[in-house]
Amino acid sequence: MTSTKPIEILLVEDNPADILLTEEAFEEAHFPHRLHIARDGVDALAFLRREGPYAGTATPDVILLDLNMPRMGGLEVLDVLKVDDALRNIPVVVLTTSRAEGDIWRSYNLHANAYIPKPVTISEFVDVIKSFGTFWFATAALSPKERP
Numbered sequence: 455m456t457s458t459k460p461i462e463i464l465l466v467e468d469n470p471a472d473i474l475l476t477e478e479a480f481e482e483a484h485f486p487h488r489l490h491i492a493r494d495g496v497d498a499l500a501f502l503r504r505e506g507p508y509a510g511t512a513t514p515d516v517i518l519l520d521l522n523m524p525r526m527g528g529l530e531v532l533d534v535l536k537v538d539d540a541l542r543n544i545p546v547v548v549l550t551t552s553r554a555e556g557d558i559w560r561s562y563n564l565h566a567n568a569y570i571p572k573p574v575t576i577s578e579f580v581d582v583i584k585s586f587g588t589f590w591f592a593t594a595a596l597s598p599k600e601r602p
Contacts, residue, residue: 460486461591464514466498466531467491467549468523475576476518476549479583485591490514495526499534502541514544516590519566521550521557529557532564545594547586 463480467473473491480489490511492498498517501508517535521528528548535541545567550557553571561569570586573579 460488461516462488462490462512462514464490464492464498464501464517466495466517466523466528467520468493469520472520472572475579476583479580482580483584483587485587488512494523495528495531498531499526502535502544517544517546518549519546521548521552521561529560529564532561532566536565545590
């Protein structure tokens with residue numbers, strides 16, 4: 455990776471096992487990052503809008519978004535994010551167990567930047583996170599957090 459500044463990542467995930475696996479995969483990927491966790495779409499929007507306990511939090515450079523969550527699912531979050539002027543430029547990568555064509559189509563229709571079905575094995579998951587890091591933080595140019 456070319457940058458030593460930690461990348462701010464918001465993981466929106468309700469499954470404790472998947473959160474732990476994602477944390478471990480990011481540690482094994484060895485790129486500077488700060489992983490923030492929101493356990494559903496309602497918490498994710500509060501985090502992004504810096505409401506309540508999230509006042510003063512960093513704006514994420516990228517969002518990893520699960521689809522199937524309580525209170526507000528990932529597709530609903532995408533729908534809100536992509537029409538909000540302050541949030542729509544944050545890249546959103548759907549990371550979910552769903553391989554349903556309808557979920558993939560709807561995610562892209564709601565302007566997700568990528569759709570990644572969750573791998574089955576830990577080693578595959580680590581490989582996906584390493585590829586994710588290489589692409590988003592060494593290859594792609596992320597949107598500036600402030601307008602020039």
